[in-house]
Amino acid sequence: MSPEPIHVVRPFLPPLAEYVQELESIWETHHLTHSGPKHQALTAALADYLSVPQVSLFANGHLALEAALQTLGVTGEVITTPFTFASTTQAIVHSGATPVFCDITADSYVMDPELIESLITDRTSAILPVHVYGNLCDHARIQEIADAHGLKVIYDAAHAFGVTKDGIGVGSYGDVSMFSFHATKVFHTIEGGGLTFADERLSQEFAAWRQFGQYGKEDSGAIGTNAKLTEFGAAMGLVNLRHIDATIEARRQLTLRYREHLASVPGLSLGEDIPGIRHNYAYLPVVFDPEEFGRSRDDVLRDLADNDIYARRYFHPLTSQFSVFEGRFPAEQTPVAAGIADRVLTLPLYAGLPASEVDRICEVVLAGR
Ligand SMILES: Cc1ncc(COP(=O)(O)O)c(C=O)c1O
Structure with a gap:
């Protein structure tokens, strides 16, 4: 048995000396926050890495999503997916709009574009799809629908850092994408x-939003909040960016190893690579068919925990089923999402996870059948 428990993720840390070196200039400038030199350098470096025209940085992804919704003036109803992290839905509600839940596809778990039009009403102002697990939404079809109905498209690309399709960064889709x-x-x-977008004018709006709506130094011309990224965070980003390609390659190798063990087992569904797409291997979701596999997702979750391995039920429950909504959104409205939420388990995956541990995790997954 491994001496250390294995969790679903473990944050990447670069060599300490590299981070310390990156911090040294902060001691010279005393510039700790407020769009300092690190913030500016990271903004430029990310625009380059993500191949997008504009990047705006925030204290976290959730506030970035709220900034996008509020700055684009989203009101009324927003068509979105319930198969996501709490943040997507809460950003809509917190911005004063109502989420309208669209079902997902059974193979890649993203919003099913063919269902969107049936959900559009005269109150709909935007579509908020999620590239869940880094799986790409059908952006061409979604844009077609948005254009036909005059809707904004804001992508939750929280999971999709570094994903490209035919060489184009996913942050280029829609009006704005959030990472x-x-x-x-x-x-x-x-x-x-961060937010990525093409419309240069939004840059100033987002910068004001994250600093209490201040366009200058004294007056507030809008209602915003405090959502600034610190120079220490930006410095960590600058260093981590040097390691990102190696990180993604390490995740790819581990994913291939999981697939070797599990992909052809009856009753288990793992994703696969799609030609033309550079995947980022952000998560390792496995969907169980208990009849065919012989054990349920929750049986396997327990077996793993008994071995000090902590997989997670991302994403269960659906955000539409959170107790705070008190039954307002019946799960039957999104039957595919409800079925996946009941059967999906996300296995440990991070750069630095030994391949031998992947072998052991797979042994435990398969052992109880
Ligand atoms: C799908 C999704 N959306 C939004 C967020 C919010 O991002 P953050 O934790 O940076 O606020 C997360 C992550 O945690 C996420 O997984």
Whole structure:
């Protein structure tokens, strides 16, 4: 048995000396926050890495999403997916709009574009799809629908850092995309997040939003909040960016190893690579068919915990089923999402996880059948 418990993720840390070296100039400038030199350098470096025209940085991904919704003037109803982290839905509610839940596809768990039009009403102002696990939404079809109905499209790309399709960064889709740079993500700034977009004018709006709506130094021209990324976070981002390609390659190798053990087992569904897409291997979701596999997702979750391995039920429950909504959104409205939420388990995956541990995790998954 491994001496250390294995969790679903473990934050990446670069060599300490590299981070310390990156911090040294902060001691010279005393510039700790407020869009300092690190913030500016990271903004430029991320625009380059993500191949997007504009990047705006925030204290976390959630506030970045709220900034996008509020700055684009989203009101009324927002069509979104319930198969996501709490943040997506709460950003809509916190911004004063109502989430309208669209079901997902059974193979990649993203919003099913063919269902969107049936949910549009005269109150709909935006579509908020999620590239869940880094799986790409059908952005071309979603844009077509949005254009036909005059809707904004804001992507939750929290999981999709570094994903490209035919060489184009996913942050180029829609009006705005949000990336999370939380410690557990493929790329991180400890806490942090970013918006990517093409419309240059939004830059100033987002900068004001994260500093109490201040366009200058004294007056507030809008209602915003405090959502600034610190220079320490930005410095961590600058260092981590040097390691990102190696990180993604390590995740790819581990994913291939999981697939070797599990992909052809009856009753288990693992994702696969799609030609033309550069995946980031952000998560390792496995969907169980208990009849065919012989054990349920929750049986396997327990077996793993008995071995000090902590997989997670991402994403269960659906955000539409949170107790705070008190039954307002019946799960039957999104039957595919409800079925996946009941059967999905996300297995440990992070750069630095030994391949031998992947072998052991897979042994435990398969042992009880
Ligand atoms: C799908 C999704 N959306 C939004 C967020 C919010 O990001 P953050 O934790 O940076 O606020 C997260 C992550 O935690 C997420 O997984």
